[in-house]
Amino acid sequence: MSVETESNFLNIKDVSTAFKIDGQFYDAISHIDLQVQHDEILAIVGESGCGKSTLATTIMGLHDPEETKISGEIDFEGTDLLKLDDDGYNKFRGAKIGMIFQDPLSALNPLKRIEDQISEVMDYHTTLTKAEKHARVLELLDEVGIVNPQRTAHQFPHELSGGMRQRVVIAIAIACKPDLIIADEPTTALDVTIQAQILDVLRDIQKENHAGIILITHDLGVVAETADRVAVMYAGQIVEQGTAEQIFNTPEHPYTRSLLRSMPQRDNEGDDLYVIKGNVPSLQKMPSAGDRFAPRIPWVPASAHEADPVMHEIAPGHEVRCTCYKTFQFPDQKKGSVTV
Numbered sequence: 001m002s003v004e005t006e007s008n009f010l011n012i013k014d015v016s017t018a019f020k021i022d023g024q025f026y027d028a029i030s031h032i033d034l035q036v037q038h039d040e041i042l043a044i045v046g047e048s049g050c051g052k053s054t055l056a057t058t059i060m061g062l063h064d065p066e067e068t069k070i071s072g073e074i075d076f077e078g079t080d081l082l083k084l085d086d087d088g089y090n091k092f093r094g095a096k097i098g099m100i101f102q103d104p105l106s107a108l109n110p111l112k113r114i115e116d117q118i119s120e121v122m123d124y125h126t127t128l129t130k131a132e133k134h135a136r137v138l139e140l141l142d143e144v145g146i147v148n149p150q151r152t153a154h155q156f157p158h159e160l161s162g163g164m165r166q167r168v169v170i171a172i173a174i175a176c177k178p179d180l181i182i183a184d185e186p187t188t189a190l191d192v193t194i195q196a197q198i199l200d201v202l203r204d205i206q207k208e209n210h211a212g213i214i215l216i217t218h219d220l221g222v223v224a225e226t227a228d229r230v231a232v233m234y235a236g237q238i239v240e241q242g243t244a245e246q247i248f249n250t251p252e253h254p255y256t257r258s259l260l261r262s263m264p265q266r267d268n269e270g271d272d273l274y275v276i277k278g279n280v281p282s283l284q285k286m287p288s289a290g291d292r293f294a295p296r297i298p299w300v301p302a303s304a305h306e307a308d309p310v311m312h313e314i315a316p317g318h319e320v321r322c323t324c325y326k327t328f329q330f331p332d333q334k335k336g337s338v339t340v
């Protein structure tokens with residue numbers, strides 16, 4: 001069902017990741033199919049616990065094999081990442097794949113100057129001389145919008161603001177010009193003005209380096225501002241994906257529509273926001289069949305849901321899991337688009 005073209009440099013095929021809990025393995029993500037192209041920002045959205053970070057750490061090879069079972073294929077520029085051992089993965093991480101985490105403070109070493117931390121990744125992946133690395137550090141700090149690169153290069157993380165620290169983390173992630181950048185909630189810890197600046201930096205980097213970016217967030221405002229394509233995750237599955245325009249203008253899956261309705265917007269300012277009843281199921285309580293979102297829209301009759309929902313392509317590049325979208329309505333509202 002998924003669109004595969006030559007420009008996809010990352011092809012995630014039928015990937016599931018299960019964690020060991022009390023001696024048994026439970027899927028945190030199930031049968032994920034996803035593609036990323038150069039020059040695009042793909043946002044992955046969903047509530048907390050839907051499996052977004054598990055997908056990111058699965059791509060990055062950050063799971064303990066004793067505690068985790070991973071199946072499927074992650075084809076990155078012709079290499080199946082899931083077949084690599086630690087040494088193999090280390091050649092990709094930092095060089096071809098950069099990662100930006102939510103909390104810049106824990107991503108940085110408090111005892112090392114910023115210059116040394118950025119140089120470190122080049123020590124491992126490049127043969128640049130000391131002088132070349134120094135020049136590159138200043139260039140990178142400038143690229144991520146640090147006003148005085150010379151000064152910042154000599155500082156320690158605690159001397160920087162949260163926004164500056166996140167810029168440094170981005171500089172480290174892009175030091176070796178990776179083709180893929182995975183940014184997991186990169187702006188969540190920052191205030192709104194700084195958030196916008198960091199998103200600008202990410203967009204500039206994507207354009208300049210022709211990178212593909214996977215942006216993980218629960219914030220639909222960030223998605224609307226930044227993403228080219230969006231994959232909506234619920235309970236470990238992708239339930240809808242499409243261009244940002246498709247997802248925001250013609251959302252189909254009840255979960256996507258519920259998320260959009262629960263988001264503050266210009267035309268619902270002051271109104272009580274829609275609340276999605278219930279919770280994302282825990283891994284042990286994940287329904288083994290049917291539409292996993294069904295318990296949270298109890299007014300929809302069981303007959304509207306598919307027994308084993310698969311992705312349906314409803315327009316070029318726009319896919320929805322389960323045909324329940326065809327008849328879905330909120331109890332108090334007719335189906336319609338949402339303006340952001």
Ligand SMILES: Nc1ncnc2c1ncn2[C@@H]1O[C@H](COP(=O)(O)OP(=O)(O)OP(=O)(O)O)[C@@H](O)[C@H]1O
Nearest residue numbers: 019021028047048049050051052053054055282283
């Ligand atoms: N190491 C682990 N062992 C057991 N369960 C885990 C582990 N890591 C995550 N989980 C569970 O897997 C599910 C998905 O978690 P994940 O962190 O990937 O979701 P998320 O969408 O990224 O949420 P958040 O935004 O809160 O990080 C959750 O139910 C979580 O409790």
